[in-house]
Amino acid sequence: MSVQDNFKRAKEQYEKWGVSIEEAFEQLKRVPISIHCWQGDDIGGFEVNQQELSGGIDVTGNYPGKATTPEQLRSDLEKALSLIPGKHKINLHAIYAETEGEVVDRDQLEPKHFENWVKWAKENDLGLDFNPTLFSHPKAEDGLTLTNPDKEIRDFWIKHCIQSRKIGEYFGKELGQQALTNIWIPDGYKDIPSDRLTPRKRLKDSLDEIFAADVDESLNVDAVESKLFGIGSEAYVVGSHEFYMGYALKNNKLCLLDTGHYHPTEVVSNKISAMLLFSDQLALHVSRPVRWDSDHVVILDDELREIGLEIVRNDALDKVMIGLDFFDASINRVAAWTIGTRNMIKSLLYALLLPNTHLKQLQEEGNFTDRLALLEEFKTYPFGAIWDYYCEQMEVPAQEKWLDEVKSYEKEVLSQR
Ligand SMILES: C[C@H](O)[C@H](O)[C@@H](O)C(=O)CO
Numbered sequence: 203m204s205v206q207d208n209f210k211r212a213k214e215q216y217e218k219w220g221v222s223i224e225e226a227f228e229q230l231k232r233v234p235i236s237i238h239c240w241q242g243d244d245i246g247g248f249e250v251n252q253q254e255l256s257g258g259i260d261v262t263g264n265y266p267g268k269a270t271t272p273e274q275l276r277s278d279l280e281k282a283l284s285l286i287p288g289k290h291k292i293n294l295h296a297i298y299a300e301t302e303g304e305v306v307d308r309d310q311l312e313p314k315h316f317e318n319w320v321k322w323a324k325e326n327d328l329g330l331d332f333n334p335t336l337f338s339h340p341k342a343e344d345g346l347t348l349t350n351p352d353k354e355i356r357d358f359w360i361k362h363c364i365q366s367r368k369i370g371e372y373f374g375k376e377l378g379q380q381a382l383t384n385i386w387i388p389d390g391y392k393d394i395p396s397d398r399l400t401p402r403k404r405l406k407d408s409l410d411e412i413f414a415a416d417v418d419e420s421l422n423v424d425a426v427e428s429k430l431f432g433i434g435s436e437a438y439v440v441g442s443h444e445f446y447m448g449y450a451l452k453n454n455k456l457c458l459l460d461t462g463h464y465h466p467t468e469v470v471s472n473k474i475s476a477m478l479l480f481s482d483q484l485a486l487h488v489s490r491p492v493r494w495d496s497d498h499v500v501i502l503d504d505e506l507r508e509i510g511l512e513i514v515r516n517d518a519l520d521k522v523m524i525g526l527d528f529f530d531a532s533i534n535r536v537a538a539w540t541i542g543t544r545n546m547i548k549s550l551l552y553a554l555l556l557p558n559t560h561l562k563q564l565q566e567e568g569n570f571t572d573r574l575a576l577l578e579e580f581k582t583y584p585f586g587a588i589w590d591y592y593c594e595q596m597e598v599p600a601q602e603k604w605l606d607e608v609k610s611y612e613k614e615v616l617s618q619r
Pocket residue numbers: 240245259333386427429460487495527
């Protein structure tokens with residue numbers, strides 16, 4: 203049976219419930235996923251004085267063929283994008299600056315150091331997001347950046363974050379698409395602190411100084427990313443969820459929820475509706491924690507589907523800025539991007555195909571039997587037939603056909619590196 207034939211039969215089943223496939227497709231096409239560049243080179247970046255990856259973050263695996271130059275990374279991203287339906291954004295870190303062989307420290311970075319990325323984004327009809335890099339640097343060696351007791355170090359990182367927001371603003375201006383500049387810092391302590399408040403006061407003051415710099419919010423929006431624990435900050439992280447949720451609410455910034463940054467049984471899907479009651483927008487780093495914040499490639503598991511459902515059933519497709527954040531160096535990195543991003547888009551389509559109004563009504567009526575029965579039965583509705591058709595309509599390979607293309611790219615390009 204062809205993709206078209208399967209689609210026709212599947213469409214009938216969904217339309218029985220009043221679901222408009224065409225409307226679902228139109229909504230889905232409008233959702234940009236922010237695809238993280240750092241899966242392509244194991245968060246190495248292109249600084250002239252490239253540093254070892256350090257500062258509460260690590261990548262495992264050594265699959266051959268990783269990108270080592272901006273041109274290679276952009277080529278690999280183009281390959282992945284050719285296998286992913288829709289128009290998306292690429293999420294950059296400051297360490298991906300191109301300074302033409304000149305040593306430029308992070309507090310001196312400027313928009314011009316990302317001109318090649320902007321030119322490439324224009325050629326490929328992409329948006330760009332940004333992140334200051336507050337790790338893998340001598341001034342982050344003791345694991346303290348914006349909260350460091352040494353004011354000189356704090357000022358260096360404050361300046362870096364201000365410059366980063368200006369780079370985000372430059373992206374927004376050049377590409378006509380608001381950029382998200384997200385701040386994550388590794389600051390915390392390996393063991394039990396004697397003072398949790400002072401570092402948090404310093405973080406608040408540092409952020410106040412960073413956000414006092416004048417940046418056009420229509421071009422760049424700011425997010426702050428919380429974490430529960432990290433490597434070397436097992437006992438205490440300054441930028442906890444409570445800290446950033448409070449800071450973001452009070453200062454009209456976006457709180458960024460990384461799905462790997464909570465207790466193992468705590469799910470981000472359950473936070474979205476509550477936070478959107480008090481904030482116009484929020485941001486996500488969709489990842490997959492296995493036992494801890496392991497940053498595994500995103501799979502279509504229950505939590506990913508629940509995130510898709512919460513975004514769709516709360517009419518929040520334009521309120522939640524969906525970013526991905528995983529880095530697996532044990533598999534082909536182009537395949538990793540393709541698997542994770544296609545799964546994120548699948549989870550949104552899955553949610554768009556449910557009769558969400560009817561399901562809400564069942565809950566309102568206290569009909570929890572039908573609610574459970576239908577939520578379970580829809581898990582085995584022919585969603586795959588709709589997804590395959592969507593891929594073909596968007597001119598990307600359906601089913602696992604994309605894998606052949608990755609294998610050919612590996613043979614012709616990656617294996618030659
Ligand atoms: C590279 C990113 O800034 C990093 O993964 C951050 O978003 C994070 O989640 C750290 O645990």
